[in-house]
Amino acid sequence: MAAQAQQESAVDPVHDSVRDREISVEQEHLDRVYRRLEEKIHEAEFLMADAARRGQVGTPGALAERDAQVFRAGIHLNRLHNEYEDFLFGRIDLLPGRDGKKGPDGAYTAVEPAEGAVRPDNTADIAETLHIGRIGVLDEDYSPLVIDWRAPAAAPFYRSTPVDPGRVVRRRVIRSKGRRVLGVEDDLMRPELTASLDGHELPVIGDGALMAALGQARTHTMRDIVASIQAEQDLVIRAPAASVTYVEGGPGTGKTAVALHRAAYLLYQDRRRYAGGILIVSPTPLLVAYTEGVLPSLGEEGQVAVRAIGSLVEGAEATLYDSPSVARAKGSYRMLKVVRKAARGALERADAPTRLRVVAFGRRLELEAEELAAVRRAALGGTAPVNLLRPRARKLLLDALWERSGAAGRHTDPELAAELRSSFDEDITSEDDFTAFLDAWWPELTPAAVLDAMADEKRLGRWARRILNPGEVRKVARSLRRDGRSVHDIAVLDELQAVLGTPARPRRQREMDPLDQLTGLEELMPVREETQRERAERLAQERVEYAHVIVDEAQDLTPMQWRMVGRRGRHATWTVVGDPAQSSWSDPDEAAQARDEALGTRPRRRFELTVNYRNPAEIAELASRVLALAMPGSTSPRAVRSTGVEPRFTVVADSLGATVRAEAARLLDRVEGTVGVVVAMQRREEARRWLTGLGDRVVALGSLEAKGLEYDATIVVSPAEIADESPAGLRVLYVALTRATQQLTVVSQERDEPDAAGVPDLLRD
Numbered sequence: 001m002a003a004q005a006q007q008e009s010a011v012d013p014v015h016d017s018v019r020d021r022e023i024s025v026e027q028e029h030l031d032r033v034y035r036r037l038e039e040k041i042h043e044a045e046f047l048m049a050d051a052a053r054r055g056q057v058g059t060p061g062a063l064a065e066r067d068a069q070v071f072r073a074g075i076h077l078n079r080l081h082n083e084y085e086d087f088l089f090g091r092i093d094l095l096p097g098r099d100g101k102k103g104p105d106g107a108y109t110a111v112e113p114a115e116g117a118v119r120p121d122n123t124a125d126i127a128e129t130l131h132i133g134r135i136g137v138l139d140e141d142y143s144p145l146v147i148d149w150r151a152p153a154a155a156p157f158y159r160s161t162p163v164d165p166g167r168v169v170r171r172r173v174i175r176s177k178g179r180r181v182l183g184v185e186d187d188l189m190r191p192e193l194t195a196s197l198d199g200h201e202l203p204v205i206g207d208g209a210l211m212a213a214l215g216q217a218r219t220h221t222m223r224d225i226v227a228s229i230q231a232e233q234d235l236v237i238r239a240p241a242a243s244v245t246y247v248e249g250g251p252g253t254g255k256t257a258v259a260l261h262r263a264a265y266l267l268y269q270d271r272r273r274y275a276g277g278i279l280i281v282s283p284t285p286l287l288v289a290y291t292e293g294v295l296p297s298l299g300e301e302g303q304v305a306v307r308a309i310g311s312l313v314e315g316a317e318a319t320l321y322d323s324p325s326v327a328r329a330k331g332s333y334r335m336l337k338v339v340r341k342a343a344r345g346a347l348e349r350a351d352a353p354t355r356l357r358v359v360a361f362g363r364r365l366e367l368e369a370e371e372l373a374a375v376r377r378a379a380l381g382g383t384a385p386v387n388l389l390r391p392r393a394r395k396l397l398l399d400a401l402w403e404r405s406g407a408a409g410r411h412t413d414p415e416l417a418a419e420l421r422s423s424f425d426e427d428i429t430s431e432d433d434f435t436a437f438l439d440a441w442w443p444e445l446t447p448a449a450v451l452d453a454m455a456d457e458k459r460l461g462r463w464a465r466r467i468l469n470p471g472e473v474r475k476v477a478r479s480l481r482r483d484g485r486s487v488h489d490i491a492v493l494d495e496l497q498a499v500l501g502t503p504a505r506p507r508r509q510r511e512m513d514p515l516d517q518l519t520g521l522e523e524l525m526p527v528r529e530e531t532q533r534e535r536a537e538r539l540a541q542e543r544v545e546y547a548h549v550i551v552d553e554a555q556d557l558t559p560m561q562w563r564m565v566g567r568r569g570r571h572a573t574w575t576v577v578g579d580p581a582q583s584s585w586s587d588p589d590e591a592a593q594a595r596d597e598a599l600g601t602r603p604r605r606r607f608e609l610t611v612n613y614r615n616p617a618e619i620a621e622l623a624s625r626v627l628a629l630a631m632p633g634s635t636s637p638r639a640v641r642s643t644g645v646e647p648r649f650t651v652v653a654d655s656l657g658a659t660v661r662a663e664a665a666r667l668l669d670r671v672e673g674t675v676g677v678v679v680a681m682q683r684r685e686e687a688r689r690w691l692t693g694l695g696d697r698v699v700a701l702g703s704l705e706a707k708g709l710e711y712d713a714t715i716v717v718s719p720a721e722i723a724d725e726s727p728a729g730l731r732v733l734y735v736a737l738t739r740a741t742q743q744l745t746v747v748s749q750e751r752d753e754p755d756a757a758g759v760p761d762l763l764r765d
């Protein structure tokens with residue numbers, strides 16, 4: 001009998017007992033793993049205590065070795081103390097391999113089965129069983145109890161398919177909570193085979209883990225997908241880190257999930273190299289919050305900074321949105337030219353002194369406004385950062401004063417002339433008035449101060465002449481007068497930082513910490529005193545460049561944002577994930593040019609993700625109609641499941657708010673998890689009011705805020721309004737329509753021109 005025939009059925013008590021037996025088999029293994037983990041925890045605790053007892057006795061070399069050991073034990077302990085849900089989540093049963101070689105994790109390394117592993121009558125014996133988990137655990141005799149999911153030996157768990165099964169006969173996903181195994185789900189990679197394990201036929205339980213995972217209700221936080229990563233995703237996650245890994249895929253293909261798992265994989269694979277930090281750039285703080293738990297659940301957070309694009313500049317945080325036309329002006333390359341002019345022009349302030357008066361060699365010397373302007377022009381020539389030009393300006397001022405003093409021709413002997421000049425300079429620069437003048441006439445400019453100067457319409461008009469039109473100047477200046485910064489302001493601030501530069505300052509003495517004297521303990525302290533999260537925060541603040549940069553939703557970055565992100569990864573390797581069809585930026589070609597400049601000439605490896613794991617086929621089909629309008633000729637990813645529930649179309653009766661509210665209440669009854677209401681940006685506040693009192697399972701979002709998020713059910717309010725809101729409106733609407741994992745309602749008003757069935761014009765076939 002083929003093993004497939006043993007597929008468990010819910011109503012059959014015989015098979016229920018097979019399931020129970022299999023669960024208890026896995027429970028026994030999990031118990032063994034925990035016993036071993038406890039031993040390891042005791043070992044680590046003993047090491048820590050022992051080190052503390054021994055204090056500072058020993059040679060410096062021995063102390064350093066001891067501290068390094070304690071450091072490692074501390075990290076290990078931290079990880080083990082984390083009570084992981086689903087600590088152990090997978091298992092593969094394998095045929096004997098082509099060779100009998102074992103890798104460092106104790107597993108056989110062969111990917112292909114040995115010749116003769118499958119007998120002519122399609123029977124075979126299982127030669128190796130591996131359990132896969134969030135971290136690797138070895139038994140006392142170094143046999144693997146659990147293989148880390150990122151280890152090479154775990155790759156077949158993700159890569160094997162019925163078409164290309166390799167050695168894998170059965171792949172099992174184990175569901176557990178704390179220390180209890182709750183269930184198992186099997187997939188057969190070689191269904192034609194009857195395989196035996198220890199003389200018994202290999203049973204097969206459940207309908208596969210992927211569908212079980214996809215059907216689960218959504219909460220406000222993303223889950224890791226470590227138990228069900230699919231083969232095409234695994235290729236990206238484990239792609240070699242060289243240069244640029246470039247991934248495209250439609251909505252719901254797992255790009256965000258893959259990006260996060262890749263960060264964890266890279267750290268596992270080469271922790272030393274990525275000690276320089278991994279930066280993940282996300283489009284919105286909402287998406288950062290949504291994905292926040294994924295890396296810790298994979299056992300990683302210390303070296304990964306997940307940042308919204310509006311939070312990349314220290315000390316500035318984007319809280320506002322710009323209108324589409326202002327965003328277009330601030331985000332484009334045109335702004336770069338404006339910024340460069342503003343950085344130089346901001347030196348001219350209304351309160352700046354217009355005359356310099358000094359006394360040198362007992363004589364009064366003066367420079368008038370025009371002469372000062374000429375000195376400034378000369379100092380500003382070229383493109384060097386403005387704040388670094390102050391010494392040059394100071395030198396040119398002294399030159400001009402020297403000229404004025406008439407002392408220049410007094411000595412023909414060069415040595416005497418130089419001496420005279422030097423005492424002339426000293427005479428002037430020791431005067432407080434001169435320093436005060438310089439501070440007022442050539443102040444150190446901060447990015448924030450220049451941005452504030454740009455809020456003055458007149459000044460901005462001067463700097464943006466022939467670059468922005470007068471309407472744009474007015475709107476940009478007005479937007480800069482608001483309290484707070486927009487996401488596009490942050491990239492402008494960063495650009496300003498680059499064109500202004502930071503003058504070198506004397507280094508501050510680091511405070512002495514008595515413990516610093518103990519080599520290695522300095523490193524240990526973070527483990528003991530800070531949580532991993534605090535440490536990550538601290539490191540992120542200190543860091544300006546990263547070893548690897550991952551850009552999520554890359555299609556949305558404006559040219560100015562690419563420049564900002566590029567500066568953080570000048571020597572980095574990159575992973576860039578995105579979907580051009582979801583781009584909310586109006587000029588994709590300009591953005592592509594900026595992206596290419598940021599990534600440089602590094603070679604790229606391209607990957608494509610093709611399966612939509614989020615939307616049921618019914619919703620994906622509707623969204624593909626908008627895709628056809630937004631990007632004619634492009635193809636939608638294939639939806640992996642279908643629910644039989646068609647999208648619902650509702651037309652506003654009298655009040656938009658009341659219709660949406662009623663629909664939200666209806667959907668809250670129908671789904672277990674979250675409901676997202678997506679409206680045009682200008683309706684955000686209003687929409688929040690519509691939903692008051694309905695509880696925290698439902699949220700209102702502006703169309704741009706919906707990026708990357710997902711809900712059990714969504715309501716898309718007035719497709720036409722969303723589409724008309726910006727030049728990229730159709731693509732933004734496509735994003736809105738692809739957020740639901742189960743149900744979608746489209747609410748139309750008159751401008752949507754709904755037909756008799758309530759289907760708005762934009763969504764008709």
Ligand SMILES: Nc1ncnc2c1ncn2[C@@H]1O[C@H](COP(=O)(O)OP(=O)(O)OP(=O)(O)O)[C@@H](O)[C@H]1O
Nearest residue numbers: 225228229230251252253254255256257613614708
């Ligand atoms: N292999 C998988 N196993 C289980 N769930 C998966 C898998 N791949 C993706 N998913 C789920 O599919 C959903 C979509 O994934 P994700 O948000 O990463 O897609 P995306 O490509 O970034 O989408 P978008 O472009 O729309 O933002 C998530 O709920 C994710 O957990």
